Every structure is written in structure tokens, then in C-alpha cells.
Amino acid sequence: MIRNMTPEDYDEVYALWRSCPEMELNNLDDSRQGVLRFLARNPETVFVAEEEGRVAGVLLAGSDGRRGYIYHAGVRPEFRGRGIGTALVEAALEKLRALGITKVGLLVFRNNDAGSRFWEARGFAAREDLAYRSCVLREMTRIQF
Numbered sequence: 001m002i003r004n005m006t007p008e009d010y011d012e013v014y015a016l017w018r019s020c021p022e023m024e025l026n027n028l029d030d031s032r033q034g035v036l037r038f039l040a041r042n043p044e045t046v047f048v049a050e051e052e053g054r055v056a057g058v059l060l061a062g063s064d065g066r067r068g069y070i071y072h073a074g075v076r077p078e079f080r081g082r083g084i085g086t087a088l089v090e091a092a093l094e095k096l097r098a099l100g101i102t103k104v105g106l107l108v109f110r111n112n113d114a115g116s117r118f119w120e121a122r123g124f125a126a127r128e129d130l131a132y133r134s135c136v137l138r139e140m141t142r143i144q145f
């Protein structure tokens with residue numbers, strides 16, 4: 001079952017992320033406060049997949065009125081390959097489209113080949129003409145596992 005994430009899901013969602021070495025977590029954005037802040041701003045576009053009463057997958061999607069962005073899509077290893085990731089992406093894209101968003105972006109580490117294949121097959125083309133740049137406004141600590 002795909003449904004919107006609620007604050008009560010945070011612990012299970014965080015445990016799921018921790019089990020995904022492909023993902024980079026940090027002490028601010030991925031803290032309970034950081035994730036609940038994102039959820040409060042994007043309550044309709046953050047989804048979890050629930051299996052047997054537990055969180056089996058999660059995808060954070062949000063928008064700023066212009067672009068949609070997807071972060072931290074993950075499915076528990078034992079539930080992968082069953083279409084849960086695809087269902088989460090479809091739920092997010094459908095809602096973002098309904099909100100009037102015209103384009104959705106995301107970042108994948110260059111060494112995450114499986115992740116890149118997953119996104120490519122779902123219509124997320126790589127932009128070879130662009131380079132990602134960012135400016136840190138508040139120092140954060142990368143969480144290593």
C-alpha cells in the first residue's frame with residue numbers, strides 16, 4: 001500500500017535509509033526535525049510503501065512551485081524488485097503533475113549504477129550538459145555507516 005508519510009513513520013524511514021549505502025545522509029536534513037520540516041512543507045508528495053504494517057519503501061518528493069525534486073528513494077532490500085520503487089515514483093509524479101509542476105529532478109551518485117538504471121528506465125534522463133553546484137549555508141556532518 002502506497003500512502004503519504006506521517007511524522008510517526010520517521011523512525012522506520014530513517015532505519016530504512018541507514019540500510020542503503022547508496023544514500024548520503026547528514027545530521028541536519030535527515031534528522032527528525034529536518035525530515036518533519038520537509039514533510040510539513042510537502043505533505044502531499046512524500047510517500048511510503050507499507051507492507052505487513054511496516055515501512056518497506058520511502059520517497060521524499062517536494063516542490064517549490066516551479067520544479068519538483070525527489071530525494072532519498074529507498075526500498076528495503078528484501079522487498080526490492082517487486083515494483084514498490086516504481087509505485088512510489090508514480091505516486092509522486094502524479095501528485096506533482098496535479099500540483100502544476102512541469103519538471104522533476106533528482107541527484108544520483110555517479111557510482112550508483114543500479115540507481116541510475118532505475119531512474120533512466122523511469123524517464124529521468126541524465127543532463128550531461130549541466131554540472132551540479134551547491135553552496136553550503138549551514139555546516140553539516142555527513143553520516144557514515
Ligand SMILES: CC(C)(COP(=O)(O)OP(=O)(O)OC[C@H]1O[C@@H](n2cnc3c(N)ncnc32)[C@H](O)[C@@H]1OP(=O)(O)O)[C@@H](O)C(=O)NCCC(=O)NCCS
Pocket residue numbers: 020022023071072073074075076079080081082083084085086087107108112114115117118121
Ligand atoms: C532503486 C530502488 C529504490 C528501486 O526499488 P524497487 O522496489 O526495487 O524498484 P522496482 O521493483 O520498481 O524496479 C526495480 C528494477 O530493478 C529490477 N530488479 C529486479 N530484481 C531486483 C532486486 N532484487 N533489487 C532491485 N531491483 C531489482 C526490476 O526488475 C526493475 O527493473 P526495470 O527498471 O527494468 O523495471 C531500490 O533498489 C533501492 O532502494 N536502492 C538503494 C537506494 C538507491 O539507490 N536509491 C536510488 C538512488 S537516490
